[in-house]
Amino acid sequence: MNKHLKNINFRCGLVLTAVVVLAAAVSFFWTPYDANRMDPGHRLEAPSFYHLLGTDQYGRDILSRVMVGAVNSIFVGLATVVIGMVAGVVLGLIAAYIGKWADESIMRLSDLLFGFPAVLTAILISAIWGPSISNVMVAIGIFYIPVFTRLTRAVALGIWGREFIEAARASGASEWAITFRHVLPNLLSPLIIQATIQFAVAVLAEAGLSYLGLGTQPPHASWGRMLYEAQTFMEISPWMCIFPGLAIAWTVLGFNLLGDGIRDNLDPYML
Amino acid sequence: MSQQPILDVQDIVKYFPVAGGLWSKPKAWIKAVDGISFQVYKGESFGLVGESGCGKTTLGRTILRLIEPTSGSIKLNGREITRLNQREMRALRRDVQMIFQDPQASLDPRMKVASIVTEPLRAFQKTGRQQLRDRALNLLEKVGLKADALDKYPHAFSGGERQRIGIARALCLNPSLIVADEPVSALDMSIQAQVLNLLGDLKTSFDFSSLIISHDLSVINHMCDRIAVMYLGVIVEMAPSNMFGRIQRHPYTAALVSAVPTPDPHKKQSPITLEGEIPSPVNPPPGCLFHTRCTYCFEHCRVERPTLVEIQAGHTVACWLNNGRGL
Numbered sequence: 395m396n397k398h399l400k401n402i403n404f405r406c407g408l409v410l411t412a413v414v415v416l417a418a419a420v421s422f423f424w425t426p427y428d429a430n431r432m433d434p435g436h437r438l439e440a441p442s443f444y445h446l447l448g449t450d451q452y453g454r455d456i457l458s459r460v461m462v463g464a465v466n467s468i469f470v471g472l473a474t475v476v477i478g479m480v481a482g483v484v485l486g487l488i489a490a491y492i493g494k495w496a497d498e499s500i501m502r503l504s505d506l507l508f509g510f511p512a513v514l515t516a517i518l519i520s521a522i523w524g525p526s527i528s529n530v531m532v533a534i535g536i537f538y539i540p541v542f543t544r545l546t547r548a549v550a551l552g553i554w555g556r557e558f559i560e561a562a563r564a565s566g567a568s569e570w571a572i573t574f575r576h577v578l579p580n581l582l583s584p585l586i587i588q589a590t591i592q593f594a595v596a597v598l599a600e601a602g603l604s605y606l607g608l609g610t611q612p613p614h615a616s617w618g619r620m621l622y623e624a625q626t627f628m629e630i631s632p633w634m635c636i637f638p639g640l641a642i643a644w645t646v647l648g649f650n651l652l653g654d655g656i657r658d659n660l661d662p663y664m665l
Numbered sequence: 666m667s668q669q670p671i672l673d674v675q676d677i678v679k680y681f682p683v684a685g686g687l688w689s690k691p692k693a694w695i696k697a698v699d700g701i702s703f704q705v706y707k708g709e710s711f712g713l714v715g716e717s718g719c720g721k722t723t724l725g726r727t728i729l730r731l732i733e734p735t736s737g738s739i740k741l742n743g744r745e746i747t748r749l750n751q752r753e754m755r756a757l758r759r760d761v762q763m764i765f766q767d768p769q770a771s772l773d774p775r776m777k778v779a780s781i782v783t784e785p786l787r788a789f790q791k792t793g794r795q796q797l798r799d800r801a802l803n804l805l806e807k808v809g810l811k812a813d814a815l816d817k818y819p820h821a822f823s824g825g826e827r828q829r830i831g832i833a834r835a836l837c838l839n840p841s842l843i844v845a846d847e848p849v850s851a852l853d854m855s856i857q858a859q860v861l862n863l864l865g866d867l868k869t870s871f872d873f874s875s876l877i878i879s880h881d882l883s884v885i886n887h888m889c890d891r892i893a894v895m896y897l898g899v900i901v902e903m904a905p906s907n908m909f910g911r912i913q914r915h916p917y918t919a920a921l922v923s924a925v926p927t928p929d930p931h932k933k934q935s936p937i938t939l940e941g942e943i944p945s946p947v948n949p950p951p952g953c954l955f956h957t958r959c960t961y962c963f964e965h966c967r968v969e970r971p972t973l974v975e976i977q978a979g980h981t982v983a984c985w986l987n988n989g990r991g992l
Contacts, residue, residue, distance in 0.1 A: 556770060557765060557767060557770035557771045558770065558771050558772055558773040558774075560726075560731055560765075560771070561763070561765055561771040561772070561831075561834070562773070562784060563731060564729055564731060564758065564762065564763040565758065565762065565784045565785040565788055565834065565837075566755055566756075566758035566759055566785055566788040566789060566838075567784060567785075567787075567788045568755060568788065571787075571788060575773075575776070575780075575784075576773050576775075576776070579773075579775040579776070580773070580774075580775055582775075660775075662774060662775055662818035662820060663774075663818075663820055
């Protein structure tokens with residue numbers, strides 16, 4: 395068996411995320427029903443053979459909407475983590491390497507950004523560019539930059555001080571080579587952990603912002619939006635909120651396990 | 666031994682600032698290396714010995730400009746290196762490599778052995794994957810490690826094996842000078858001997874000169890052609906190793922030599938015990954740096970610092986006792 399698959403976390407995480415990714419991929423070509431088609435004759439129906447996960451207050455099929463919502467969540471999670479991680483790692487490395495004024499200005503700037511609530515950033519961006527899912531991604535992504543900057547700086551400072559860096563320098567390796575061959579690989583573990591946490595947080599944040607009406611606009615489906623619409627009907631048709639909630643939990647768990655597994659697989663001590 | 670120095674160090678000084686407040690000037694200076702001169706000749710092993718805190722590690726790193734010297738001159742193969750910029754200095758590293766004290770810390774835990782030992786090669790020329798592996802294999806064989814080590818990570822090896830990896834890395838580019846900073850002090854006794862013998866063998870086959878730094882006089886004596894004794898940032902005595910066991914003219918050297926254990930249990934040992942601690946390099950004593958602990962100290966020692974004076978061919982001592990002025 396492939397050595398990566400031996401890791402139980404990795405295996406479980408892979409299966410869980412594969413299901414979500416697959417559901418999202420399939421939704422581009424096929425969903426049981428049109429996710430946005432209303433059917434007043436079948437409102438608030440409990441799960442049945444025709445509607446596996448039931449229907450909502452407009453008679454829309456919940457399974458179809460959960461599948462379409464998966465696309466949304468995956469995109470938000472990936473895009474925000476990529477924005478935050480790329481910018482954050484670059485800034486953090488610069489701060490740690492140059493130090494002095496660069497460190498001071500980058501860290502104070504990220505304090506400033508960190509002190510600004512994400513929701514406020516999202517509202518600000520929505521106010522400028524209008525509410526949409528891509529603006530939500532940008533807002534959450536910007537909010538993630540200081541998270542990754544701080545982590546990168548803190549860990550990189552420690553790595554730059556270690557003796558194998560000095561050994562590499564004595565070997566004649568350039569500062570770029572040291573950064574890419576020694577510093578980044580040693581940064582990987584904490585970054586992956588942080589990325590999986592932030593991915594999960596992004597899925598929840600998108601849900602929260604859609605709930606506030608800043609993210610996904612009706613009638614489009616997103617897990618957060620579905621939860622928001624479901625809360626009025628929680629007592630008479632609980633399946634409306636159970637399934638999108640379950641989808642969120644499933645995805646978050648899947649990515650966390652996957653992240654743990656990747657980290658373990660990259661750790662030379664675990665092999 | 667030809668008389669062309671590979672390494673020529675003149676009056677090298679390294680002071681570290683003791684930080685004052687945030688914007689104020691440094692409060693004081695730690696005089697880690699305070700004016701040291703010596704030469705390492707082609708094919709020679711030069712040993713630098715001294716107790717912890719005497720500045721020998723700082724000196725080793727300053728010579729490679731891993732630490733910038735405060736002043737002084739370092740010539741490598743006749744070329745002044747203290748004023749080279751980073752780029753020029755990097756090019757020069759092809760010719761001088763280092764072996765570190767702690768093989769645990771000096772090997773990247775996330776790099777496979779094959780990449781570690783070929784790092785110097787990759788730093789200087791683009792080399793194909795297969796060539797790199799061949800080179801790595803060749804080096805591992807030279808230091809006595811098996812081929813299956815190539816794809817392992819450093820943690821899979823014992824201390825002695827890790828140090829062999831570190832040695833293989835230093836040999837990668839066939840340097841003309843290797844600086845070994847306490848190459849065996851992190852290893853236990855039986856392994857020390859193995860690694861030292863390996864270093865000795867490699868020195869013959871790879872034909873490099875070496876600067877070996879250690880606190881262990883027996884290691885230095887075993888490995889080196891010439892020995893310099895350091896105390897508080899200066900060299901107090903320098904002599905060929907074959908003269909070393911018999912005559913020491915500096916009281917500090919005498920104390921060091923007498924403290925080396927002998928393997929004969931019946932032989933009564935009477936090590937010279939030095940009183941007190943090594944003084945702080947922030948505030949070194951006036952006059953001879955050793956006078957606070959020296960049993961032979963007299964008036965003049967407290968006033969003026971002695972310089973290295975040649976008392977025999979190749980044997981220099983910095984002590985007033987030997988300058989014809991004291992005794």
